[in-house]
Amino acid sequence: MSESRQFCPRCGDPVERPPDADLPGGPSDPDAVLCDDCYFADFELVDAPDRIEVQVCSQCGAVHRGNRWVDVDADDYTDVAVDETADRLGVHVDARDVTWGVDPEQVDQNTIRMHATFTGFIRDTPLQETVVVPVYIARGTCDRCGRIAGDYWNALVQVRGTNRTPTDAEMDRAEEIARDYIAEREATGDRNAFITSAVRESSGLNMKISANQMGEAIAHRIVREFGGNVSAAETLTTEDGDGNELYRVTFVARLPEFTPGDVVDLDDGDGPVLVTSAHGNLKGVRVETGERYEASHEEGIAPEGRKLGTREDAEDTTVVAVEDARAVQVLDPETFETKTVPRPDYMDPDADEVPVLRSRAGLHVLPEDAEDV
Template identity: 25%
Template sequence: MNATIKDNFCPKCGKPSQAPGLCTECRIGSTPWFTCDHRVKNIQCPSCGATKQVNTWTDSTLDRSEIGPDLARSGVHFHPEVKKPTIDVRIEDISVNRSRAILTLHGTMYKKPVEATCTTEIIWHKEQCDRCNRISGSYYEGVIQVRAEGRIPSTFETQMAASIAQQVEDSLQSGGERLSFISDMTATRDGIDIIVGSQHIGAKISQGIIAQLGGRYTTHPKLVGEKNGRQLFRITYSVRLPRFQKFDVVVIKNRYYEIDRIESHHVKTFDLADGSSKSLREDDIERILGNARNSESAFVAFAENATIGIMDPVTCQTQEYRKPGWLEAKAGDHVAVLRDADHLVIVR
């Protein structure tokens, strides 16, 4: 159809236009519908792989091939009128520290499809992160000293304390607390020392150890300097495990009890003779026989009514004992025992 005097014409190309002003093609041609940065930078810690955006470090396990495409796309900026934009990325490595990204852009602008290509350079920059910088500089804010009242902590307790510390660190790190780290754990003659990077993780680890193993802890701050007008303290967390621990077998008046729970000045026990539950005063305990975790396995030679025959795992001689009321065992089974001189004590 021929144009009439009432039709709109594009003032740039002279073609008929659906509205006053430039036609769609000329509007697209005169408007930069995207811009592409000449270069983008990735800052990554060479020690732990964390990445830095602005001034914030974030833990990351991604490698260059996974980071590159999204990083290249971040350098493209579309005009607000571009709808449903997509970016295809192809990356070529130029050197160890540089890559070239070729981007193919698609979208719709003023209801017309648009397409273009652009190139951006990726700079791979290495910088030590805040956490690794503190660790390498031996920075710390607290020391957790795990000890026990009147005894040396058992191997189980020191291993448990170390495991709890690791679990707390993992939890805080996954929650974004990058500076809540453990810089060292050292077994000592009296227990274990755990050196930490923040006071928050120090308190959390101390609380976790007490919750699992019992006891109490106290804090002892020491002023070590000032920074930006703020006093800096290092805190010693003195964790004291109780005199007794769970599964200790104790002796009172020639009777054996296995500890289930430690309370203030009392212990909840399991009577190894009749299976009853008893609360005992710590001061009444005469001695500790051992801990059921360290028991030996002994063969049951026979079991008849209230009598049980147990083969000593060292001498291989069978001895008769009164069968505990709580024990269910038959000939051929094995039971856990602790040794009290030449006498074997059956434990749970």
């Protein structure tokens, strides 16, 4: 029967042989034959670096990890320091049931001292070890912010109106659509998605976008909401290292001439139209009769017309008398004279007041609100 005991090669004290020492694949660690005193004399439960440096973009807050920048969406960098510390600390391979906790100490704006305490079992002996690792936050500029600062872009999205300038509300919404789209791309981890600039000029809104595909998607989202159409024009800028031609593309989101709420004279003999939609073809309601209107294929998506005013231009005035199913007497809000005007179907015959629009074509009774049409 073989002896299960042997002697420590350092101090000579007898030690128990590991039960699997003679089995194939048994422990090969030379320290396995040491007694507990000699083994723990040089033992380190935790392997920790002297210091950790975390590179952070001073503009967007992204953290440089490995060979790339990562968005962390952090209000401060304590959690980042904890994660970096966890990645850099090593625990002895023979340790079992290891647990650890960390107590961050904010030394200054750019230094966090990490007090990490580890517990575990080695050779059935409970051990505890505390290490202190300073984490330094180094400020820099990530690739994306560097490109933005350098006015890098590939697509130009121009928001324009047809025979008009887009309203402030339209430009606000167009920019919001663009930023929402870029946020969606960023949420997928695409750090090449960004808006370099958004500038308002006398003719409309100009937005510089990082990539052509993104610029095209934004332009189409804008006209999907407002109506209109998108056109594109390429400009050769340079060639890449393989000789491939690189282009910048200008996408023009051309908004319709007339928008919901406009009152338009289409000069077709059937009276002005209150526009209710500019999606696809022009749609609305006749303000003299209340009949529905929709531009025909022959008229095109946006037939020619003259804008008389908008719903916002209307003023409430007194109803003097309802003459019949097609006529009503109202006070002219400017001259206070009684005028007989067409009565559209949407007008409530019992109303005491109605909104009217004054234009060169006369007085027009408009609906109280959009739900009335």
